[in-house]
Amino acid sequence: MLSVSADGAGRPVVGSDADGDVTGSASVAGTVPAGLSTRVRVPASSANLGPGFDCLGMALGIYDEVIVETVPTGVTLEVEGEGAGDVPRDESHLVVRALNRGLAHAGLRAPGLKLRCVNQIPHSRGLGSSAAAAVSGLAAASGLISAAGLGPGLSHDELVQLSSEFEGHPDNAAASVLGSAVVTWTESADGVASFHAHRLTVHPDICATVFIPDTESSTSFTRGLLPESVPRADAVFNLSRSALAVVALTADPRNLMAASQDRLHQPYRASAMAPTSDLVTALRARGHAATVSGAGPTVLVLGSAPVPADIRQLAQGLGFDARSVAVAGGVEISVG
Numbered sequence: 001m002l003s004v005s006a007d008g009a010g011r012p013v014v015g016s017d018a019d020g021d022v023t024g025s026a027s028v029a030g031t032v033p034a035g036l037s038t039r040v041r042v043p044a045s046s047a048n049l050g051p052g053f054d055c056l057g058m059a060l061g062i063y064d065e066v067i068v069e070t071v072p073t074g075v076t077l078e079v080e081g082e083g084a085g086d087v088p089r090d091e092s093h094l095v096v097r098a099l100n101r102g103l104a105h106a107g108l109r110a111p112g113l114k115l116r117c118v119n120q121i122p123h124s125r126g127l128g129s130s131a132a133a134a135v136s137g138l139a140a141a142s143g144l145i146s147a148a149g150l151g152p153g154l155s156h157d158e159l160v161q162l163s164s165e166f167e168g169h170p171d172n173a174a175a176s177v178l179g180s181a182v183v184t185w186t187e188s189a190d191g192v193a194s195f196h197a198h199r200l201t202v203h204p205d206i207c208a209t210v211f212i213p214d215t216e217s218s219t220s221f222t223r224g225l226l227p228e229s230v231p232r233a234d235a236v237f238n239l240s241r242s243a244l245a246v247v248a249l250t251a252d253p254r255n256l257m258a259a260s261q262d263r264l265h266q267p268y269r270a271s272a273m274a275p276t277s278d279l280v281t282a283l284r285a286r287g288h289a290a291t292v293s294g295a296g297p298t299v300l301v302l303g304s305a306p307v308p309a310d311i312r313q314l315a316q317g318l319g320f321d322a323r324s325v326a327v328a329g330g331v332e333i334s335v336g
Helices: 094-105 128-148 155-166 172-176 219-223 230-252 252-258 266-285 309-317
Strands: 003-006 013-016 037-047 056-070 074-081 112-119 181-189 192-200 207-213 287-292 299-303 320-325 333-336
Touching: 003 155, 037 128, 037 172, 056 128, 056 207, 056 320, 074 094, 074 128, 074 333, 094 112, 094 155, 112 128, 128 155, 128 333, 155 172, 155 181, 172 181, 172 192, 181 207, 192 230, 192 266, 230 252, 230 333, 252 299, 266 287, 266 299, 266 309, 266 333, 309 320
Parallel strands: 074 112
Antiparallel strands: 003 013, 037 056, 037 333, 056 112, 056 181, 181 192, 207 299, 207 320, 287 299
């Protein structure tokens, strides 16, 4: 059910629960007509980038695409590619939930929906697939609002806020919305989280390589491996490396090795992802700025030159597929 009230300026305000789902019981302001269409393209993302736990992210050139049409009634969903055999085909699908959330935020609903999802982002690999799904649905809502002539759609700030509500933190979601690299932070007032992001312009010399295994990882499980408190020395270490990471990413890639060091999360997760930890150690021993991508098990390497063939062969021997990927732009929305 949808809950819509008005703010001081008369704009509709919609409530949501901890998972980003729309809550409440009041009616929405209007219905977008059938016969509209929009297409969105959303990049993958890597979170943390080593030391920046829950506050640094980067958009990567692997994309999910969603094509949406409004229809008179019902929800039909076609899924191709990654995760096609595992995801629901009804209103519980994350893209559909996020789309409805975005429309409700604008005081609207759709009469019915027909979606086609073409997924290239691997699921449960630390490449932001769930964040991309949330951004896809919200961006599709924004496209439908524009297609209906009801305004410019959702702003980047709104897309970051609403998609981060689904995630609980903004690093992956903000990277997929804004592109490039992002610094993110969360504020809280009266128990309500407000999510924010600043886009960084990545130095043009920086190249990205991801090493993707066949195995999957659960973010909730690996997050549960982290301690409630850490030594002060480790906290100071990561603060300095996170600050240096901004310098390395934007101005001086020579600092990437030092800037990608971490003591807050990767050591605690290592035993649960031994092949990932082994690959990170092997790559760093050879002078490559390797980190665990998000909660893993994918490994990310950032550098000023492509990873050489012998390193790719090393990774393949450990069960990882190496891909050179661009530092991507943000979400793309087209109408009609």
